[in-house]
Amino acid sequence: LYVVTLLAVTIVLCAALLLATSASQGYISWTTGTLVTILASFVVWSVDRFGLPYFGDVAAYVRAEAATVEKRALVRDRGLTLLKRLMMDDGYDRIVLVSHSLGSIIAYDLLQILWADFRPRKLEAARDKARLKAIRAVDKSTLNADGSGWPDKLDDFSGFRRAQWELYRQLRARDDDHPLPWKISDFVTLGSPLTHSEFLVTYNLAEFRRGIAERLFSACPPIAETAAGGTVLYQEGRSRLGKPQRAVHHGAVFAATRWTNIFDTGNGWLTGDPISGPMAENFGPGVENIQVELRSSLGRIFTHRLYWSLKATGVEVAAAAGTPPRSHIEVLRDAVDLGRKLEPSQAAPTTSAGR
Secondary structure (H helix, E strand, O other): OHHHHHHHHHHHHHHHHHHHHHHHOOOOOHHHHHHHHHHHHHHHHHHHHHHHHHHHHHHHHHOOOHHHHHHHHHHHHHHHHHHHHHHOOOOOOEEEEEEEOHHHHHHHHHHHHHHHHHOOOOEOOOOOHHHHHHHHHHHOOOEOOOOOOOOOOOOOHHHHHHHHHHHHHHHOOOOOOOOOOOOEEEEEEEOOHHHHHHHHOOOOHHHHHHHHHOOOOOOOOOEOOOOOOOOOEEEEEEOOOOOEEEEEOOOOHHHOOEEEEEEOEOOOOOOEOOOOOOOHHHHOOOOEEEEEEEEEOOEOOOOOOOOOOOOOEEEEOOOOOOOOOOEHHHHHHHHHOOOOOOOOOOOOOEEEEEO
């Protein structure tokens, strides 16, 4: 983007010189030349003011260069330290990870790293019946590992979300056999550039899907352990008593964590939030994508930072049949779900970690 801005500035300067020459020779009026130059300058200013601070940071974070790798590791370490502390704190049984813009990419990375360490392992058929039952409920929605034939939507989306919640419930408590709990029930993304992952972190969608098949990225629903589909479980080994033990693979974080993505796509770069968008194509049909239409005192111009603003006005674009559209604040509150709609009874406090 910095290169693009430099080129744009160069083009504007050359255009201004050309227009000045044309005006001096009488080909166009000075008024026309001035207006065109002002318009071009406004475009450059808009890119520098709104595009670079966001897409530039995102590009710097995902780029694998010596100058960025160390900084990226420091950011991740801080996030991991906080989340691991909350995971192991018995005072909490639920974490809601809310993230915005670049923060959603960082949070996605943290989820994958944490899941690799905290995922359910050493599951035995007789001892862990409830956990295995919850995992099998998620298995009904798993995706093909090769990325082919992904459905546009799930036949039972609500059922999949219930299965995710139930698995989270089964994993959030720790005991002697399973000392590492999983407490992140929800991942909420606002204005997330993850919608552009196919070219932000890879070169195209096919390569991104290969990354999912190789467990570099996690899909929602998770992909099955084998290309033929089926389950997220694999045979891990045997206990000291010789009992078979199974584990959930490290790319299945969204087996136990619900993902809600809130976005505001407008008319190209002029309105709405061009950084945001739906996630289904890249990450699967298990993400709940909710489009809102946001407005500030400037109208619909660049709404990227308005998702939680009490001064802005916003409305849900496609409300569920028979229900009135929610405001953008109501959409966010429902996504965080502090009331735990699927919980049989209220339990311990919830913490919300976000950036």
